[in-house]
Amino acid sequence: MDEDTCICNSVYNELRLEQELCDAVIIVDKTEFQAHKVILCNCSPYFRALFTHWSTPDCRIFEIPNVTPGMMKLIIEFAYTGFVPVTHENIQELFIAADQFNVKGIVQACSDHLEGQLAPHNCIGVWWFTDIYYNPELKNKASLFTLNHFEEVAAKSDEFLLLSAQELANLIEKDQLNVKNEKTVFEAVLRWIGHAQEDRREHISLLLSNVRLALMSPDYIMDSVTDNELVKASKECRPILLKAMEAMLDLRTRRFSSNIFDNPIARPRLPSAILLAVAGWSGGSPTNGIEAYDVRADRWTNVTHDEVDHRAYHGTAFLNGSLYCVGGFDSVEQFSTMYRFELATQTWQEVAPMHSCRCYVSITVMDGQIYAMGGYDGHDRLETAERYQPSTNQWTSIAPMHDQRSDASCTTLNGKVYICGGFNGSECLLTAECYSPETDQWTMLAPMGSRRSGIGVIAYAGHIFAVGGFNGTTRLRTAEAYNPQTDTWHAVPSMLNPRSNFGIATIDDCLFVVGGFNGFTTTLDVERYDVETGEWSDVRDMEISRSALSCCVASGLPNMADYAYPRSPLQFSDDEKEELES
Template identity: 35%
Template sequence: MTMGDMIYEELEDLMHFSVHDLPGRGYAVMEEIRRQGKLCDVTLKVGDHKFSAHRIVLAASIPYFHAMFMNDMVECKQDEIVMQGMDPSALEALINFAYNGHVAIDQQNVQSLLIGASFLQLQNVKDACCSFLQERLHPKNCLGVRQFAETMMCTTLYDAANSFVHQHFVEVSLSEEFLGLRAEELLELVGCDELNIKAEEQVFEAVLAWVRHEREEREPRLPELLSKTRLPLCRPQFLADCVQQDELVRCCHKCRDLVDEAKDFHLMPHRRPHLPAYKTRQRCCTSITGLIYAVGGLNSAGDSLNVVEVFDPIGNFWERCQPMSTARSRVGVAVVNGLLYAIGGYDGQSRLSTVEVYNPVTDTWTRVASMNSQRSAMGTVVVDGHIYVCGGYDGKSSLNSVECYSPEANRWTVVTEMSASRSAAGVTVFDGRIFVSGGHDGLQIFNTVEYYNQHTGLWHPVAGMMNKRCRHSAAALGSQLYVAGGYDGSGFLSGAEVYSSVADQWSRLVAMNTRRSRVSLVANCGRLYAVGGYDGQSNLSSVEMYDPETDHWRFMAPMVCHEGGVGIGCIPLQPA
């Protein structure tokens, strides 16, 4: 056998040869041929403008024309096709896009391009236009972008613009677009829970500015608008000096009745239960991202820590910040006016009544008034600018007592006690009320749930959870209340439940990836974060995030300095 025979026998009878850039070069050649006006077999007409092209290129690149030319529509046999309702320059740009895959988007053409791309079913160009608009949202244009997005059924852009309006409400209310809103649009806006405001007075001032812009036509709508404004949340001095004295309010008896209702809220607390719940519910913009602070807790040996670290959910990283003066595990944490309060807890030897407050601007801790009782493993929430601590453990027994702290007065007062002693319960604010779920009294673990109406000082029972649990955590997100993790007396839990106040009913939620007792749950930017805990064998530094849109938990960056048992607080970042 010769060498030539050996080579011939070992080689296959097939070789693949390809030129990878041929399709791209082919489109470039076709574009040049079109520019020369050669081999074109169709003309697209908009008004007096005509554009020649090749059917095969249009069909290959633009879904609208693929459907037209491949399905024997009337137009497939026409040499000239009239394109109704399209902007000529947008059509020309999109024809060019069919040949070269490039389109230049700017402030002048973005809307016409989006309309044209939507008509031609060019989803990628439509998405690019939406991204362009979303990246350039501004208080002066966001209402117009939102309306345009709704018209074009661009859901992602609409949601982004809507969130921007809520986040920047005060600046938006000073814009020409705001003054041009229809009454129905303004009613919907001022009725929204999600407005990012420092005080309800800002909503009142925005409403009056809108009415005064076209007073004769809009003045009859003022009572309806003020009924959506939460006047009881305005300061009494503002109600007396500004609202009551305003000329528009004084000449309308329905408006005066609303002011009287708001004044009665402050002067006669016993009437507060008769007000609709929304009128006294603080607005809270949940779409604003916040920094999550992990406070105190435990190390791997089970020792209490004074360590504090902060999580950036956008960058997905933790970094250490100034430690507390006192080691605290099972500590209560609350955020009021951008300040972080660390309340009570356990220092490794005794339960604490002391409180210290962290200022993230100065990165410093200072002491404030102590609670009336020593307690750890209590629930801590903020309502109407006041901090409430519910239950807990004082070193001897579980507690049913509740205390309320006024930052302005720097004073703790005892309020109505819960119906049962509860240590390690899940506590959160939901529908403007304090909800307390589960916990234990030293003898039994509960599935019961009750809520506190701070206006009446009364506790009310609601439907119990499906599982009894303690050492779990609770958080409210949107129109639902969530509980996750904990311990049921026989095992450590990964399961979660969700409560609907409308149905007064609990249902199961997809479980976390990890069993977590002593977990901390916090809502941030439309998602839930489960931080740390104990899985039955070791303390946890891991963090999971639940997204209601995907109904899925996924792991985030773990804590750097902690091994579970932390208190959690979220300080919102003001939008840029």
């Protein structure tokens, strides 16, 4: 609301409070409210119709039923001030009253409040509420919240137990259902049935047909699914289990053959987050290629946009639904520029440049701001650092590091920025330091066990992992982890392959390393480390072989399907449709 509007509203409200120039008296349950017709007309189509079509021009007194005086007071005050106090205690009654009188501003305020309060224990209730009081935007957000937090909802929510069989079937059949392990879905079905077993046991086949059984381990299928008393007692479950066994065989012999994505019992669900590998050095020159890794399907998808510049040795960050591409090198010049790609609308925009040109730059995000440190400006290796505030579109210099660093890598943990390794113009570094925004100071840490330039650094499992890189002689497979509590480094298992100048990120509780240079050539291979098992394992290769790329993880996207491996709409046979509808 602009300043002139606020002043105007303040004048009108003073007139109302002093009961001057009022031309309407609203009576609710014997309580009178003086008001100006034109102000109420501006607030609500209901009042406009009341004053212009449902009454004569000289009518001043209007009795309004089916609302409390307290709610009418809030509506009238909102009409004059543009503000309404939304609380946990009044929100349901306020929403209903605002819907009844079509006060869109209050409906929006209530929707915003409900969205901000969404939690695993209440998201289904909000979803039900929007079935009664039509609000498609809030309904969609409540539905997405339920899908994204399904594991917590299914385990702890009392509302979950009150779903109808068809509502639960509709929920668990969705690709967007966020579960790391499909057994979570089966166990949720058992919890729901167990709440009223005698009444609900007949629904086991309907619900089991929407569980992606073929994504479970064979041991779990045999021990926990086929041996379950509800499943064994239902003859309709037998063909479902048979189809699951056939799909599991196909899955393990052909590793995600294309028909798997059309099979409702084996189709991987959409991931809740996507790993993006952006640009880099490929085939002797920079590329603009962007690939997205779908961790549920173990597949890469090319999502390149032609508007993106070809660049390498840059940095990327994901913040507020956007991908930022920072600095870098196009084989001719070093860049200070930064571009923002809004992932929902798939549009690029150039935003404020850094104070310095920076290729071989280190980029991270903390507290809603992007940090850019070190790099090479075409003349010198830099110790300077700066941070970007999206709300003001401005870069601000922060304290310089102790060491000049290009080809370093950085991350954040517990409110501090950590940067490790790199190259100072004469040697590969084993030093590390951390930055505190509260003091605007850098503190030197215990040095790493190895010199590492072209290193990958990431916060994982409460430690700072320093992986791979170049020690001045060879590309490294080794990795080490820093404990901030003890200021010490310790060795962790080595990667399967040596690499420098690669992408690094954590997703799905694992650490991923992507591409890089292995000492002989750029590579497209990808591997991951699971701290629970202490092992590295291969995952699917990228399509583009490259080094000097940058990776980040994007989550919470409304259009996640645009970046996940393509899944065509599920097709059911007539028999399957009949079974689902029964």
